[in-house]
Amino acid sequence: xxxxxxxxxxxxxxxxxxxxxxxxxxxxxxxxxxxxxxxxxxxxxxxxxxxxxxxxxxxxxxxxxxxxxxxxxxxxxxxxxxxxxxxxxxxxxxxxxxxxxxxxxxxxxxxxxxxxxxxxxxxxxxxxxxxxxxxxxxxxxxxxxxxxxxxxxxxxxxxxxxxxxxxxxxxxxxxxxxxxxxxxxxxxxxxxxxxxxxxxxxxxxxxxxxxxxxxxxxxxxxxxxxxxxxxxxxxxxxxxxxxxxxxxxxxxxxxxxxxxxxxxxxxxxxxxxxxxxxxxxxxxxxxxxxxxxxxxxxxxxxxxxxxxxxxxxxxxxxxxxxxxxxxxxxxxxxxxxxxx
Numbered sequence: 001x002x003x004x005x006x007x008x009x010x011x012x013x014x015x016x017x018x019x020x021x022x023x024x025x026x027x028x029x030x031x032x033x034x035x036x037x038x039x040x041x042x043x044x045x046x047x048x049x050x051x052x053x054x055x056x057x058x059x060x061x062x063x064x065x066x067x068x069x070x071x072x073x074x075x076x077x078x079x080x081x082x083x084x085x086x087x088x089x090x091x092x093x094x095x096x097x098x099x100x101x102x103x104x105x106x107x108x109x110x111x112x113x114x115x116x117x118x119x120x121x122x123x124x125x126x127x128x129x130x131x132x133x134x135x136x137x138x139x140x141x142x143x144x145x146x147x148x149x150x151x152x153x154x155x156x157x158x159x160x161x162x163x164x165x166x167x168x169x170x171x172x173x174x175x176x177x178x179x180x181x182x183x184x185x186x187x188x189x190x191x192x193x194x195x196x197x198x199x200x201x202x203x204x205x206x207x208x209x210x211x212x213x214x215x216x217x218x219x220x221x222x223x224x225x226x227x228x229x230x231x232x233x234x235x236x237x238x239x240x241x242x243x244x245x246x247x248x249x250x251x252x253x254x255x256x257x258x259x260x261x262x263x264x265x266x267x268x269x270x271x272x273x274x275x276x277x278x279x280x281x282x283x284x285x286x287x288x289x290x291x292x293x294x295x296x297x298x299x300x301x302x303x304x305x306x307x308x309x310x311x312x313x314x315x316x317x318x319x320x321x322x323x324x325x326x327x328x329x330x331x332x333x334x335x336x337x338x339x340x
Contacts, residue, residue, distance in 0.1 A: 006335040014040075015152055020131060030132065034152055039108065039129065054110050054129065056160070060307050061209035062108040062153050064146045065205040066139075067101040104143040106150060109208040111304055116296065124304065131170065154210070161309040179238030181206075181213040181272075181306070182231075184224045184252060186244030189277035194244060197276055202243070202303050209307035211238065224248055228255030239270030241306055245277020253316065257327050271314075272306045274299060281330050286312065 007028065014033035022028045031042040038056040108129040116123050131149065132191060133142040163298050183202075187195045195217065214236070224242070226246060228251075242249040249271065256265050275283035275298045283302045287294030289312045292301045317328045 003004070015156075016149055018133075018149075033254075034149065034156075034157065039110075039153075041129075054108075054112070054127070057308075058110045058112055059153065059157065060111065060205070060304065061157065062106055062150050063208070063210070064110040064143060064150055065105040065107055066143075067103060068103065086210055102139040102142055103132050104139065104146040106131040106133065106146045108153065111300070113293070121296065122293040124293065124300055133339055161311075178335050179212075180236050181211055181241055182233070182236040182237035183213050183215050183241045183243055183274075184248060185215060185217050186242075186248045186277070187217055188225075189244035189248070190199055191324065193279075197299060198243060202274060205300070205303045207306060211307055213238075218248070222251060224251035225255040225258075228252050229258050232267060233269055236269065238309070239272050239306070241272040241274060243274040243276055244280055245275070245280060246273075247277065249273050249282060250328065253329070270301075270309070270311055274306065275303045285330070 014035050016034040018032055020030045020032060022030070023258045028043070028045040031044065033040040033042075037053070038057070038059065039054040041052045041054070043052070108131070110127045110129065111124040112127050113122055114125050115121075131146070135145070136142050183198075184195055185198055190197060198215075216224075216227060228240070233256075240252060242252050252271065256262055256269075259265055273280075273283045273286070280298060283298060284294045286305055287298075287301050290305065290310055292305065294301050314329060317332055319326050319328060319332055
């Protein structure tokens with residue numbers, strides 16, 4: 001969370017620290033420190049000092065980039081609330097990169113908890129912190145420094161949900177297992193706009209968090225149930241995410257329960273949900289569990305819950321009839337037709 005006040009985290013021993021200069025403003029520097037608590041920004045301008053802290057829990061990922069074209073008003077450290085991709089930079093291996101610029105850029109993505117202006121409550125707003133590394137004379141050396149910061153940040157993010165990783169002890173980035181996620185999308189939910197919502201609102205956040213995923217778009221009723229019943233689900237260490245209403249997750253759960261290895265599956269596979277249907281009760285319950293402001297932007301908050309990997313136990317209900325068994329969550333409805 002941004003705190004433009006006295007910052008206790010600046011006194012915490014940093015894992016990494018660097019000084020960045022804003023080219024368009026004279027006598028302005030940012031002293032940036034990465035600690036186990038998060039990212040600490042100390043802005044100094046004409047003798048005035050302002051501290052800001054981005055909590056580690058608000059950071060979802062980071063990416064190393066390279067300049068696409070020159071800009072006279074570029075800066076070395078710049079917190080921004082813009083939601084759009086910066087057109088001035090490209091991936092480091094892109095053919096459109098500017099070979100004449102030796103700088104390496106690190107984009108850090110965070111979603112800050114803020115108070116709503118119009119109505120009471122809180123919301124999550126995106127903030128992008130841009131760090132420009134240009135201390136060395138060669139691009140490769142600057143990118144190596146940016147990659148070091150990226151690896152450290154990713155290690156801290158992974159250590160939040162993985163007890164085997166110690167925040168204070170770095171390990172090589174290649175030894176961190178990237179867990180793939182399976183996303184099962186119901187295109188009829190939304191109504192009928194789930195695919196577009198996924199591409200425009202969910203995919204950008206998955207990219208920011210560097211989440212590797214497979215997408216399965218359901219074609220008919222019980223398609224998800226049939227898929228999960230026979231799929232090699234253990235390749236998805238990051239979990240299975242249902243995008244739609246509560247009905248699509250109902251299919252996933254019952255598909256899991258129809259497997260011969262259902263006990264192992266529930267022990268090893270996490271389940272998530274991104275709401276895009278008429279019934280989204282479970283997504284709201286999960287957000288409530290983690291004190292997240294669900295109502296203002298349910299899709300954003302639920303996607304954050306997925307990429308951060310937070311989990312909580314869930315109770316299920318078994319319903320047995322003369323012809324079948326099924327498993328449910330939240331509620332079970334039963335009744336007669338009105339003309340009986």
